[in-house]
Amino acid sequence: MFRLLNMSSVDDRSTKARIRDAAIEVFAAEGGGATARKVAEAAGVSPALVIHHFGSMDGLRETCDAYVIAAIHAQKSEAMGGGPGVDLVGAIRSFDDHHLPAYLARMLAEDSRASANLVDAIVADAEEYFEKGVAAGSLRPSADPAGRARVMTLFSLGSLVLHHHAKRLLDIDLTDPNTQPADLVGYAGPALEILGEGIFTEEFAAVARQAFETVARETETL
Amino acid sequence: MFRLLNMSSVDDRSTKARIRDAAIEVFAAEGGGATARKVAEAAGVSPALVIHHFGSMDGLRETCDAYVIAAIHAQKSEAMGGGPGVDLVGAIRSFDDHHLPAYLARMLAEDSRASANLVDAIVADAEEYFEKGVAAGSLRPSADPAGRARVMTLFSLGSLVLHHHAKRLLDIDLTDPNTQPADLVGYAGPALEILGEGIFTEEFAAVARQAFETVARETETL
DNA sequence: ACCAAGCCTGAACAAATGTTTAGACTACTG
DNA sequence: CAGTAGTCTAAACATTTGTTCAGGCTTGGT
Numbered sequence: 001m002f003r004l005l006n007m008s009s010v011d012d013r014s015t016k017a018r019i020r021d022a023a024i025e026v027f028a029a030e031g032g033g034a035t036a037r038k039v040a041e042a043a044g045v046s047p048a049l050v051i052h053h054f055g056s057m058d059g060l061r062e063t064c065d066a067y068v069i070a071a072i073h074a075q076k077s078e079a080m081g082g083g084p085g086v087d088l089v090g091a092i093r094s095f096d097d098h099h100l101p102a103y104l105a106r107m108l109a110e111d112s113r114a115s116a117n118l119v120d121a122i123v124a125d126a127e128e129y130f131e132k133g134v135a136a137g138s139l140r141p142s143a144d145p146a147g148r149a150r151v152m153t154l155f156s157l158g159s160l161v162l163h164h165h166a167k168r169l170l171d172i173d174l175t176d177p178n179t180q181p182a183d184l185v186g187y188a189g190p191a192l193e194i195l196g197e198g199i200f201t202e203e204f205a206a207v208a209r210q211a212f213e214t215v216a217r218e219t220e221t222l
Numbered sequence: 223m224f225r226l227l228n229m230s231s232v233d234d235r236s237t238k239a240r241i242r243d244a245a246i247e248v249f250a251a252e253g254g255g256a257t258a259r260k261v262a263e264a265a266g267v268s269p270a271l272v273i274h275h276f277g278s279m280d281g282l283r284e285t286c287d288a289y290v291i292a293a294i295h296a297q298k299s300e301a302m303g304g305g306p307g308v309d310l311v312g313a314i315r316s317f318d319d320h321h322l323p324a325y326l327a328r329m330l331a332e333d334s335r336a337s338a339n340l341v342d343a344i345v346a347d348a349e350e351y352f353e354k355g356v357a358a359g360s361l362r363p364s365a366d367p368a369g370r371a372r373v374m375t376l377f378s379l380g381s382l383v384l385h386h387h388a389k390r391l392l393d394i395d396l397t398d399p400n401t402q403p404a405d406l407v408g409y410a411g412p413a414l415e416i417l418g419e420g421i422f423t424e425e426f427a428a429v430a431r432q433a434f435e436t437v438a439r440e441t442e443t444l
Numbered sequence: 445a446c447c448a449a450g451c452c453t454g455a456a457c458a459a460a461t462g463t464t465t466a467g468a469c470t471a472c473t474g
Numbered sequence: 475c476a477g478t479a480g481t482c483t484a485a486a487c488a489t490t491t492g493t494t495c496a497g498g499c500t501t502g503g504t
Contacts, residue, residue, distance in 0.1 A: 015482085032253060032255060033254060036461075036463085037460085045482075046483050047462085047463090048465095048485095049481080049482055049483075051462075051463060051464085056463075106331075109327075109328075110386075115387075116387070116390060119384075119387045119391070123391060137423060137426070138423060138425075139421055140420070140421055140422065140423055142412070143415060144412055144415070147409075147411060147412035148416065151381075151409060151412040151413050151416060152416065152421065154381045154387065155416075157387075158376065158377060158379065158383055158384050159376045159377065159380050161331055161383050161384065162341075162379060162383065164332075164333040164338075165330075165338070165376065165379075168338060168342075169341070170373075182440075185438055186369055187373060188434055189365075189434075190364070190369035190374075192427070192431055193364060193366070193370060194370065194416075194417070195416070195427075196420045196422045196424075196430070196431065197362065197419070197424075198416070198417050198419045198420040199362055199364075199370065199374065200414075200417055201360060201362055202419075203359070205414070205417075205418030208414060208418070212403070212411075215404070216406075216407055217404075218404075237452085258493085259490090267452075268452065268453050268454075269453095269492085270453065270455095270493080270494080271451080274452075278492075278493075279493090
């Protein structure tokens with residue numbers, strides 16, 4: 001009854017979009033425990049309408065997945081433009097919607113095709129960007145550029161997935177777009193140190209690498 | 223009916239232990255979608271018995287959490303003895319039970335008190351071990367030892383949580399205890415490079431650090 | 445041989461789930 | 475104004491969930 005009033009003055013999103021956003025919020029908060037009724041309540045509609053618009057809960061899930069993936073791809077080019085380039089978490093954090101990074105964190109921890117495709121795309125971007133970094137002289141060349149990009153992506157996204165622990169350990173909310181750079185000191189400081197000079201001494205790194213290669217070769221010939 | 227025969231010749235675990243192990247397997251595979259009936263089927267018992275032994279599904283979950291935590295603490299001292307020390311994933315991978323690392327990965331992604339306590343304990347160990355590494359000359363000293371240990375733990379555990387992606391990207395199963403060192407080349411190689419010398423060039427690391435500190439200080443004084 | 449105790453199951457239960465149905469209300473179209 | 479399409483809800487549906495109940499089977503003690 002107040003639909004027109006509400007839509008024009010308060011919320012210009014379509015009902016379908018409002019349900020989708022509510023679903024992202026609920027999925028982010030409750031994970032697998034999200035139900036059609038919880039989503040409906042969060043969106044202020046009936047459970048039946050949720051199904052009506054998305055066919056099924058699986059359909060809703062797929063829509064949410066596709067939406068966050070699209071949002072990431074839209075943000076990507078912008079995020080890739082400035083900054084140090086390796087600050088993947090920072091790029092993800094800079095979404096308009098607060099609940100999107102948390103949804104993404106849940107999504108990454110699952111073994112779905114959607115998350116696989118997304119990670120593959122992120123890795124491809126990282127690889128390309130690392131290449132530019134090397135050419136520009138900001139990144140060291142690597143003996144295995146593709147592998148380095150992959151492992152670095154695992155590190156970065158892993159931190160995002162563990163954002164609850166990051167919050168507790170470092171008092172930093174990696175999913176909050178309102179976090180200021182100053183608040184990131186606890187994470188960015190050590191990360192910058194690790195990625196700037198490593199953590200191994202040169203002697204130990206050499207020894208470890210050699211030991212590793214030896215073991216690898218031994219096992220290979222078995 | 224064949225209970226005694228089975229127990230003595232094939233499986234000497236108590237029925238309760240068998241249910242617990244089956245539960246770990248199901249939880250690891252299905253996550254939140256694990257049900258009492260699936261656990262019962264995996265254990266070869268009735269759903270009623272699952273509840274009889276553990277009171278409720280929550281009770282079963284708590285028992286499983288406590289069990290893997292105990293297993294980790296038991297493994298810890300052994301794992302800390304040899305190896306490079308930073309190879310947290312390797313230590314976790316070396317469990318007897320194949321499904322334990324996968325269960326752990328699921329557990330870490332959740333915001334439970336059990337996972338918080340576990341991560342805190344792992345961080346404490348890492349901190350202590352890093353200290354020894356610095357003293358022994360294998361690890362560089364850090365401007366923020368505690369922070370470095372925390373961020374490194376996030377990197378390591380994050381890779382474990384994302385083991386599905388690691389498997390796809392690097393063809394490595396971080397949860398499989400049977401993985402040979404040679405199979406880890408794709409992960410350990412880049413990781414060793416990153417942690418050995420960093421990824422930033424010295425010039426860029428200096429610039430980034432300075433830029434970061436400036437921004438942090440600016441925001442602070444606002 | 446009897447009894448008590450523990451292990452275990454099949455059947456049933458209430459609650460919650462995703463989904464369907466029937467219909468009310470609104471808005472646009474001829 | 476009639477009608478048609480779209481939006482939305484209340485109620486009901488079948489299914490699945492965790493859990494309970496009553497009782498059968500085996501074991502061990504006396």
